[in-house]
Amino acid sequence: MTGSRPLIVTRPEPGNSATVERARAMGFDARAMPLFAARPLEWTAPPPADFDALLLTSASAARLAGPGLASLASLPVYAVGAATADAANATGLTVAMAGTADVQLLLDAMTSRNIRRILWLCGRDRTELGAGSAALTPLPCHAVDRIAPPDAWAGLIAAPAMLLAHSVRAAAYISELAGTARGHLALVAISPKVAAAAGDGWGAIAIAGQPDDAAMLAQAHALWHKVPK
Structure with a gap:
């Protein structure tokens, strides 16, 4: 996806690396940003x-x-x-x-x-x-x-990006860390409960069709075509 906004993967390892690998195979500019250990x-x-x-x-x-x-x-x-x-x-x-x-x-x-x-x-x-x-x-x-966000976190969310939230706890922490930057960020949640935990104010928010990693990435792919580049 040439020119796409980064896809930020926040889940803990080893799941983080697995998601990043799948996302990159789909053409995403996926970044490993684990927020939990x-x-x-x-x-x-x-x-x-x-x-x-x-x-x-x-x-x-x-x-x-x-x-x-x-x-x-x-x-x-x-x-x-x-x-x-x-x-x-x-x-x-x-x-x-x-x-x-x-x-x-x-x-x-x-x-x-x-x-x-x-x-x-x-x-x-x-x-x-x-x-x-x-x-x-x-x-x-x-x-x-919870762990402190990696050093590159602040720079990534300062510009338009998409984030994945795999759990209620992750959505709440992502929302807390994003603060007012939510307005130019897009979020893909694994379920309606996770989306609710993320709160309001996002530039775009979408919910996976099924509660699994593959469905989240499919939803992120669909969202990428909808949000302004």
Whole structure:
């Protein structure tokens, strides 16, 4: 996309590099500007016999859980998204189902299989989930913390650019950092909730058709043709 405004990718690594690579393959002038960093937390694995299945909603849970994950290897894993399933497989876990990016659909599928005791290996900051008649036990094993923006951030947002917001927390932080520059910036949000967290005042804002990285980039491509160059 010759002459296009930069596409700023704010998600933490290693997802940031993956998104940048996909975006550049599509012709974007993609810039890696992670605003969060993931780190492991101390946790103790419960007896696997107390549960019917293990729910993973983020690849970070599998990557950062550490040696305690091995004690849960007897539990079938239900993973949100292909990247999470791949990360689980890489640790030696057995993935029974890899759902879409919609965790509620995956939970519904689990309960339809009569899975009643679910251990959710999750992040410290998480969205509350409803599991219907099943018992869902969250166990934080990692945290994703805000970090200071990279040095090039201020220069990039001083001119027209597009940004990707992959989570509610990311949208709120991007909005805070952008301040009054929002008027000449465009934002692509992964969901309506994320768009709402970004607030008003953007030069343009769009929502991905599906809650995943590919749909965000497709929406960014469509938005690029609409906003003034």
